Amino acid sequence: MEKVGSVLVIGGGIAGIQASMDLGDSGYKVYLVESTMSIGGVMSQLDKTFPTNDCAICILAPKLVAAGRHENINLLINTTLEKISGKAGNFKVDLKQKSLYLDQETCTGCGVCAQECPVEAIDFFNEGLSKRAAISVKFPQAVPLVFSINQEVCIGCGFCKGVCKAKAIDYTLKDKKTSLNVGAVVLAPGFDEYDPEPTHHYGFGKFPNVVTSIQFERILSASGPHSGLILRPSDGIIPKKIAFLQCVGSRDKKHGAEYCSSVCCMYTAKEAVIAKEHMPLVQPTIFSMDIRACGKDFDKYIDRAQNEYGVRYIRSRISSVKEISESNDLILNYETENGEIVEEVFNLVILAVGAMPNRSTKELAKTLGVELNEEFFCKTKPFSPVETSKEGIYVCGMFSEPKDIPETVVEASAAAGAVNILLSEARNTLIEEKKLPKEIDIIGEPPRIGVFVCHCGINIAGVVDVADVVDYANKLPDVAYAEKNLYTCSADTQTNIKEKIKEYNLNRVIVASCTPRTHEPLFQATIREAGLNKYLFDLANIRDQCSWVHMHEPKEATEKAKDLVRMAIAKARNLIPLQEQHVSVIHKGLVIGGGVAGMTAALNLANQGFEVYLVEKGDKLGGFSKNVYQTIEKYDVQGLITDLIKKVDDHKLINVFLNAKINSIGGYVCNFTTRLTQGKNKEFKEFQHGIIIVATGAHEYQPKEGEFLYGNDDRVILQSELENLLFTNSEKINGAETIVMIQCVGSRNEEHPYCSRMCCSEAIKNAIKAKEVNPNLNIVIFYRDIRTYGFKEKFYNLAREKGIVFIRFDQENPPDIVKKGSRLSVNVVTPKLGKISIDTDFIALSAGIVSNGEENEELAKMLKVPVNSEKFFLEAHVKLRPSDFATDGIFLCGTARGSATISESIAQALSASSRATTILSKDILVTEGIISKVNPALCIGCNRCAEVCNYGAVGVRYEEGKMISEVNPLLCKGCGDCAAECPAEAITMSHFGTSQIEPMIAEAAHVEFGNGRPRIVAFLCNWCSYAGADLAGVSRYQYPPNVRTIRVMCSGGLPKRLILQAFLEGADGVFVGGCHIGDCHYIAGNQDTLRRTRDIESKLESIGINPERFLRKWVSASEGKLFSETMIEFVDKVKKLGPIESEYKNKSIKVSK
């Protein structure tokens, strides 16, 4: 039966999006089915994300737009699965789309209907803390940006249809049934938070000041109900003392579920830190049993929360919450570690609710015939973490086990990896290559510009006199045609634009409408379909940054709109067509490291038909997990390893190089060249390949001489040695009467300030096995935190039921071991039981995982990739790109990234190979057109460009005696930093170069209409400050119309010369906006901005300009309010200073343009 090259992805959260993107990029048609109105899932509700405190929407929105616009992905919103039949490779699925009561194609998301709707309904996105209309969009950055009517609350009054100019609303639309035929299904339905309402758990629902953590997340969010102010629901006051109760609905057989939800410890610490950041007077206290911070850099986060932010941790579980009725404050009584009962009053209590299976998954599983485990999560096996019980149906994210976002993203890519195996022969069968007309050559032609000014219903036309703007544009030089449209982004206007291009043979197109961040790609595609190179286009933002923010000054707003159009035209005159780079891909891969991760990745690639070079430094495959026998779930690890080694050796497409040492890795994505020497006599080998997967693993910590007497008493052994004894010759244990285990040996101390994640479950596995071998053994485990996250919690309970004793100690006084006759005595000062001492026959040390220090650094230099302070490899983005490196074409998996269990390593390996497949599956890799170019003739060889480029894409090098200075088009991300830094102006940045920006500055500073003084010229970076300005528009935060904005890709790409040029052109004030340090889309572009703007600030005074006329400020994409406030303050300050000529000594000089 012939396989179908398409995939059904159920669930539009971060997991579904990542899986769809990987599959879409690997040549499959993807149908992404989402039950609610927009993709984004729970992550879109988060304010910030741990451990980087990135603003969630800042890192998620670009992914939503990319998924929404991906030509191989169809978004099916408000849709659920009805029925499925057929088998792996060829399923027939029936879907039902609940009616939106409006046509998804014609609705432009302008939002006028929501303003007119008389009904007020609960806004579930804000967790019931605010109201929204019956017709609404899920959240401002929703993709697709489409409104819909919520049937339960709508009274059918017909207002919305009355005001909808796009004629999109149609109440008669019924539910639509469609049926598709797909090759595979990926399940990513996500989860629901535990609902404490029905049982009034901890008074939730009775006491107003008891809220869930997801509600607190909305309270914290700048786009939430209180726009970032932390207010108590009972009286709108800022709660001074807030308490977080952990494990609500988790690790609790009575309420919720027995397992641990893995993420609450970390998101609670984050919420406490962010609350403290917003309101310094807030004092957070967290009541928890264990603190389960076992991810990368998580422990550091908890330490910073305690030391830097003063978050108080109390180790005790609250039994109940009482309320003081007049003040609605809450009384918690708890038992401190040393047994004392304390009663304390708090102003707000936040319940860290756990993760429960999504309510729809029960019947979803039934319809799919997929088995669930007893917790109603999807049943999976440790060695195949993304496969369900039914072939051809894969699972990822929270649906298989509670996990955090990085692991979810890994599993999403892993699921795509699994699909690759099943459907690789059906790749590219359902992808229609868009047939584009030949590009018209416009070089040398005088500019003939077409201007299309948008009404956007009443959003623009309500404030700006669109007709007036069109007349004005028509009279400008080089404008061949100008018209106004009701909705420029609607489908019919696209065809109209194409016709006008042909009719007036336009060679530049300007659209004056909303934000380019979401609509520029749409118009670029349109003019490309009309034969124009897509870079001959510019967009003037006269909605989010003009009409929406100057609603009460229509005259000035219209004048500003005219200015913005004139600026866009000035840029358009200098736009030139740009060609994307085409590079042919070598369909071979290099996998470094032959452990479980390396072998799994190599097999996944080879099974898709790609040749793989597997390089292992040791003399045999198997890696670190060779000395592990069983997983905690009693799966045979040795069996897995031998099976993997056999498959790798037999596979004809995998060439294995044992005890090989890599000398050098040259080249870049799509064609790397690796040279290695192998074996004792150092045979030299060299080969080419397209991608690299780093799976170099890590090793077990070797305790120092005498640490816990290790090394000078053979009864002190490592857990791995104990496991060896238990599984090979366990008689040695029979004689023993007691075994003591000590956790966190070599982990969570100054030297290795991180948790090694798997030692707790290893210790418990050995303890249970020991009990089976010799039931009357008594086993004591000294621990700092038992971190059996997810379903491993069940084994922690099982261990305690089997009589294994767990005693806590803290970092300050670890157990001290003393020889006592034939036995060893362990004495500890514990916080709970005071000083105790136990005699024992064996001591098992749970040694953590340590990185391969120098080897990693050496390899990192060759690959030009970073390592973190503990010498583990540093991935591109800890949250959303955990398997990629910042440099394209190089991927990462296994314990080389950080400690991980075997099943997590397998998932990471599949994820890395799936990410690699997105490149290997193509013959030609097409790169972005906006890159820098070097004119070697002007280069003076000072190499400043290499110092500012974070991607190693530009620099000076010598080959065969010749100095070569060039930009590698594949690595260049188009930030423009090198062009701004180059002393000899040898580097030009295409599309945002000085020849394009300089004319805009002249027009921006030129005051043509009335007295538009003071005039501010603002440079905003596309990813954060420009997005912040847009959000100010979306939330209608007004600010004075004196600001003229120029968009640049990165504030680091703005040369000093242009800032001074703005003053020269007569601007009264200049503003430069950028991302907060650490948030920069190009890693560290804003560091260079800081340096350059400081230099200018220091010289302004001496050149006769008041330094107050210049302002640089970091504004993130979620700080709309901050942006408008900054503009109001800045314009006011410059107004007080007066026009720039007022500071000139001789008033006669008029600033002439």
Added chain:
Amino acid sequence: MTKRPAYSNLVKTMREGKFLFTGELEPRKMTDLSSILHSAEKMKKTGKITAANVTDGPQGDAYTCSMVPSYLVQEKVGLEAIWQMTVRDRNRIALFGDILGGAILGLKNLLALTGDHSALGDNKNARPVYDLDSTQLIDLVSKMVDDGTDLEGNEIEGDKIEINVGCAANPNSNPRGPEILKVGRKVRLGADFIQTQTAFDIDDAKDFLKELEQFNVPVLLGLFPLKNYGIASYFDEYIPGVSVPKDLLSALKKAKKEYKEDKKKRNEVIDKINIEFFEPFIMEIKKTTKAAGIHCMAVHYERLFEPLLKNF
């Protein structure tokens, strides 16, 4: 290295192996040298001081030169002078001229020093010369005394000048290696005797002297009696590499506090403290090392010589 004859009484006495003492006179920014001569009187009176150094712009400060006071001390007081000369302020032509002048005036001992950098003195913006370094100055003196020529070999008319030249060594320098090798160079170039900077740590001083024995040139160990707590704490804090023993420091501090009003009583107590510290120190140096004597830098504190050196 040829052993130059002992022209000066100091070198003669040293070579006879008699344990001797030298003092130190510091002419400041002054025209009236009577205080210097007065101090020299006091040293002469003890009968224990064989010769006295006369400083040349110490710490880079612009003070009265060393030659004139040296001549007056020898002529008026009859105490042999050790005439100090730094290479900081004069180029090789000026050095040559001064050495001849000094020799004609009958000065017999010359201590060749590099001299503290002008940037440390009270005329910070002066341009330091350093045409020669201290080793090259010793080389110049050797050529003048032994060969009777200047550096380029031009003859000096008249009979040869008779001067013995010494060099400095720093017991507190760390690392010590370069210091030893440097002294070796200077001895090879013709240094007749060595005077060390101040030492306070007895063991440190002893093994420094041990290391200098290899050059078999007489060495005078430098000591710096502390006139009051002010000088002591200044030394401890500001002269790097030198640390005054804690008990000596606290004793002086106690003395300063207790005898705040009674200046006379205070001086007595301080003298007693100094003697209690330095006498055994000198005794041990004399007994256990090959040091030729002590260079006692009791600048403006001459009254101590009498009681300190009474049983030597």
Added chain:
Amino acid sequence: MIITQQKDIEEIYDMIKSYSKILIVGCDGCCQPPRSINEAKVLAQMLELKARSEGKELKWKAITVLRQCDDRIAATTVRPFIEHYDAIVSLSCGLGVVMMNKVFENILTYPAQNSLFGGAENNAENYFAEYCETCGECLLGVTGGVCPMAGCAKNLSNGPCGGTVGGKCEVGGYTHDCAWVKIWDRLRKFNRLDLFNKYRPPRNYRKWSSPRFAEINKTYTNEEETMEEEK
């Protein structure tokens, strides 16, 4: 490379206050930090703004030269622009400014930089240090590659002096390394302390005092040539 530091804007402006049209010339040569056309334009813009705030109108043009200190290159590149401008402001080191004044007698070239020293770049700690004094008689062969003339405040040939403590030099408050201790350390590493012990006689300071000249590709007249043969 010659390390330079830009003069304050007021100082530069005072120099060219009386002119209305100036030519700003960058230099692509060795000076660090680089002073090419971009820096020239930035300086020009600042001068124009300053002029404007003083109530005067300043016209300018910014160009750059491969190496201002080479007379032929400077002449051929800058000559075409000279007649339109009243004065030249040069961003190169002192060598360039002197050469420009020498090549173009009838127009004044003003320096925009203070030339500090011949230095090398320590990229990691991004600072420049003076490692060579061009003293004319290189000692680096016997000092293990550490120059006592550039590194020692007293330019001693037979260091160290008494003022070094813990390997640090007394000048500058014991912050900089003492060159001679470094020389001793490095020679010890290659056990060549014999070089350390060797006595270096007084230097020939003629080679280290300006004005200094070096003749390149000397062309012999035939008299000189015959004279050579007789000797």
Added chain:
Amino acid sequence: MTFEPKILGFLCNWCSYAGADLAGVSRIQYPPNIRVIRVMCSGRVDPSFIADAFIHGIDGVLVLGCHLGDCHYLTGNYEAEIKMNALNKLLQLINFSERMRLDWVSASEGNRFAQIVSEFTNQIQKLGTSPINNKEKNSEIRDNLEAVKNVLEDSRLRGLIARQRELVNDGNVYGEQISAEKFENLIDEVIQNEFIRQKIIVKIKSKGKSVPTIANEIGVKASEVLEHIVVLRSRGLVDVDEINEEIPTFISIMGG
């Protein structure tokens, strides 16, 4: 001297005005306190006119239209009934409802007209002058009346009132009929919320106040006030004034 109430009468041109003329023609006497404004139909009377009248110190307002079914414009009086019903609900909140009365007078009922006018004038006489007229403590009632006026001018309420009849009788866009009583609850809820919101806006017009202070000034639970503040902020009518210690204060920003 006895209190002479100022009464305002809105008479529809076709019936009640004609009835009043008939009373004149037949010389039927009635108290002189009423001042009459002729409108083409009782449906034309916008409830905010009446609120405005009270703000100007009128003691009582009479609205007279044709008997149901007689309306020259067929349904004008039905609309009037709905509007006055909503207005009445609002006036009850500030116990002003007895000062307004809606009634029907046909062109032929001269004495019914006179009888209604005299009845109403006595009723107002007994009630006494409108509290807004005593200068000292009329700020409370002024705020209330202003709030009522704003609610009546709010587009949401006006829209619902305008479509009430159609939605209840003919059915909504989905063709389902909304039960009268369900619609009534919806109107009540909208009136209730909008009135509180307008009261909040009026209370914090000049000076920023905290949620608890607003709550006890307008006698509403603090948590409810907070919910209203959230809605008002999303509409851009209210914003944070300042935060001292841990009490944030909110202030209304004119013109959104």
